[in-house]
Amino acid sequence: MGDEQPPGRAARALRDVTSRAERAANMAALDPVLRAHRAGYPKSRLAPVRKAYEAAELAHRGQRRKSGEPYIIHPIEVTLILAELGLDTATLQAALLHDTIEDTSYTLDELRADFGDEVAVLVDGVTKLDGSRWGERAEAETFRKMVLAAAADLRVLLIKLADRLHNLRTLGFQPAHKRQRIARQSQELLIPFAERLGMYELKREMDDLCFSVLQPEAHAAIDTALAAREAGGRLLLDPAVRRLRAALKDQRLSAQVILHRRHLWAVHLDVGDHLDTLQPADLFRLLVLVDGEDRDCYIALGAVHTSMSPVPGRLKDFISLPRFNLYRALHTRVIADGGKVMDVIIRTRQMHRMAERGLAAHIHDVAKGQRADVAGRIDLEWLRRLLAWQNDATSADFLESLRGDLRPDLIAAFTTGGEVIPLPPGATPIDFAYALGPEIGNHAIGALVNGKLAPLHARLDNGAVVHILTADTARPSAEGLNAATTPTARLLIRRHLAAQQEDDAAETGRRMVADALAAAGMELLDLECRGVSGSVAGRLGYRELDDMYAAVEAGAVDLASLVAELTTDPA
Known part of the structure; x- marks a missing residue:
C-alpha cells in the first residue's frame, strides 16, 4: 500500500502519456504541409514553419474542437490548403497562428516579437473582433477590418478563405442553426471573394459544401x-x-x-x-x-x-x-x-x-521571382473605391455595399483610359460615376457612352466606354437616386440627400426664429454673434445651432418659448 501513488497521480501520469502521444501525432500531421511547401519551393527552409507550429500547438494545447479532436488540427489543415496552393512561408506561418490571438492567451505583441511584423499583420487581419464588445456589429466590423487589412496585403483574404473552407468541411459537428448561418454568410461574402480573386478551385468546393447545408435535399x-x-x-x-x-x-x-x-x-x-x-x-x-x-x-x-x-x-x-x-x-x-x-x-x-x-498562383510566381507584379494584374480598384468612403459607413451599409460589389454576374464598363469598372447588369452612368468616387458621382450631370451623349439613367451594356460629365454646381438628386442601381451609389446619394434635407430644415427653422425675433425688435445675427443663441442651444441639449433650428422647423422646439429664452438670456 505504501508504494501506491496518491489519488489522482496515476490519472495525471496517464494523461501526460496520452498528451505526449497526441502531440507526436499532431506533429506528424504537419508533415503533409512541409512536403507541399517543399514541392512548391524546393529551396525553402522548413524551420520557420515548424517554429510557428510549435508556438501554435503550445498556445492551443488542451483545446478541443466540436469534433473532439485537438484544436491544433484545424490550423494545420488550413495551412495545408494554402501550402498545396503554393503560398509562401510567411503565409503558412500566419495560417498556423491565425487563431492564437483570438482564442488563446498569446498576444499580438508576443507574436510580433516571435515572428516579426509581416506575420503579425497577417494574423491580425484575420482575427475576429470581440463579439461581447461589438455585439450585433461584430460580423460587419470584422469584415471591414479584414478588407482594410487585405487592401494592404491580399494574403489576409487567402488565409480567411482557407480557414472558412476547412470550417465548411467540418460543419457537421456544429448545431443546425450555426451551420445555416456560416453557410449563408459564406455564400454571400466569402465565396464571391474567392471568385473575385480567381480562386475557382476553392470556390467550387465551397459552393457545394454550402449547397449541402442550405439545401440538403x-x-x-x-x-x-x-x-x-x-x-x-x-x-x-x-x-x-x-x-x-x-x-x-x-x-x-x-x-x-x-x-x-x-x-x-x-x-x-x-x-x-x-x-x-x-x-x-x-x-x-x-x-x-x-x-x-x-x-x-x-x-x-x-x-x-x-x-x-x-x-x-x-x-x-x-x-x-x-x-x-x-x-x-x-x-x-x-x-x-x-x-x-x-x-x-x-x-x-x-x-x-x-x-x-x-x-495564389500569382503570389507563388512572385515569391519565386517569375513575375514582378501581382497587384497590377488584379483589379482591386473596387476595393479601393469601397474603402475610400467606408469609414463613414454604418456596419449595415458597409456589408450591403460589399455584397453588391461582389456579385458574380457583373458586366465590364470602361473609362476612356481603359480602366475596367465592374458593374451589375442594368447599371447606369450614375452607378459608373460613383464607382469612380463620391466626388465624381456627387457632381455628375450626364455621360458620353461610346462617344454619344447619354443621360445618367441610361442602361449600360457590357463593354461600354463611359466618360462622366460633371459640373461644380451639380448635387445629388432624387432623380439620381431613382437612376442608381448599385448599393454604393444609392447609399451615397441617400446620405447626401439626408444631409441636404437637414441643411434645408435648419435654414427654414433659422428663418422662423429670425422673423419672430424681428417682430420683437431684435436681430438673430446679433444674438448669434454675442453667443446668446449658442448658450440657449446648449441648455436645450443641442451641440450645434443648426440642430436647434432644425428642431424648430420640425416642431420639436416651441418657437415662442425659444424666442422668450433668447430675449431673456443674460449671455
Whole structure:
C-alpha cells in the first residue's frame, strides 16, 4: 500500500502519456504541409514553419474542437490548403497562428516579437473582433477590418478563405442553426471573394459544401442524378471528344481534351429541380488545354468550330479582354452529335493554372521571382473605391455595399483610359460615376457612352466606354437616386440627400426664429454673434445651432418659448 501513488497521480501520469502521444501525432500531421511547401519551393527552409507550429500547438494545447479532436488540427489543415496552393512561408506561418490571438492567451505583441511584423499583420487581419464588445456589429466590423487589412496585403483574404473552407468541411459537428448561418454568410461574402480573386478551385468546393447545408435535399438529389448519369454521359460525348482530338491533330496542335465534370451547385443553378431534363452536356464542359501560347488558343478554336457547329453569338474572348479576376480563356458553344449543345473552354496550361488558383498562383510566381507584379494584374480598384468612403459607413451599409460589389454576374464598363469598372447588369452612368468616387458621382450631370451623349439613367451594356460629365454646381438628386442601381451609389446619394434635407430644415427653422425675433425688435445675427443663441442651444441639449433650428422647423422646439429664452438670456 505504501508504494501506491496518491489519488489522482496515476490519472495525471496517464494523461501526460496520452498528451505526449497526441502531440507526436499532431506533429506528424504537419508533415503533409512541409512536403507541399517543399514541392512548391524546393529551396525553402522548413524551420520557420515548424517554429510557428510549435508556438501554435503550445498556445492551443488542451483545446478541443466540436469534433473532439485537438484544436491544433484545424490550423494545420488550413495551412495545408494554402501550402498545396503554393503560398509562401510567411503565409503558412500566419495560417498556423491565425487563431492564437483570438482564442488563446498569446498576444499580438508576443507574436510580433516571435515572428516579426509581416506575420503579425497577417494574423491580425484575420482575427475576429470581440463579439461581447461589438455585439450585433461584430460580423460587419470584422469584415471591414479584414478588407482594410487585405487592401494592404491580399494574403489576409487567402488565409480567411482557407480557414472558412476547412470550417465548411467540418460543419457537421456544429448545431443546425450555426451551420445555416456560416453557410449563408459564406455564400454571400466569402465565396464571391474567392471568385473575385480567381480562386475557382476553392470556390467550387465551397459552393457545394454550402449547397449541402442550405439545401440538403436538392443537393442529395442532384448528387445522385449526376452519379447515375456520369458514365453514360461520357460514352455519349466520347465521339465529340475523339473528333475534336483529330481536328487538333490536323492543325498540328498539341493539346489535351478533357470532359470536365461540373460541380453540383453549378448544375443545380442551370436545371434546378428539373432533373428529368438533365443531359450529358449539362454534366460536362469540354476543356481544351493547349500546349503553347495565346495565339494557339485561337488555332484550337478554329479546330473546335471545324469539328462541331458553333452556336452564333456564343463566343466569349476572355484572352483579348480578360475578366477582372485574372481569368483568361476562350468560351464557345457548339452543337455536337445528335444535336447536343455543348460548352467548350479553351486555355493554355498556364491560363488553366491561373483559372484554378488565381491570386495564389500569382503570389507563388512572385515569391519565386517569375513575375514582378501581382497587384497590377488584379483589379482591386473596387476595393479601393469601397474603402475610400467606408469609414463613414454604418456596419449595415458597409456589408450591403460589399455584397453588391461582389456579385458574380457583373458586366465590364470602361473609362476612356481603359480602366475596367465592374458593374451589375442594368447599371447606369450614375452607378459608373460613383464607382469612380463620391466626388465624381456627387457632381455628375450626364455621360458620353461610346462617344454619344447619354443621360445618367441610361442602361449600360457590357463593354461600354463611359466618360462622366460633371459640373461644380451639380448635387445629388432624387432623380439620381431613382437612376442608381448599385448599393454604393444609392447609399451615397441617400446620405447626401439626408444631409441636404437637414441643411434645408435648419435654414427654414433659422428663418422662423429670425422673423419672430424681428417682430420683437431684435436681430438673430446679433444674438448669434454675442453667443446668446449658442448658450440657449446648449441648455436645450443641442451641440450645434443648426440642430436647434432644425428642431424648430420640425416642431420639436416651441418657437415662442425659444424666442422668450433668447430675449431673456443674460449671455
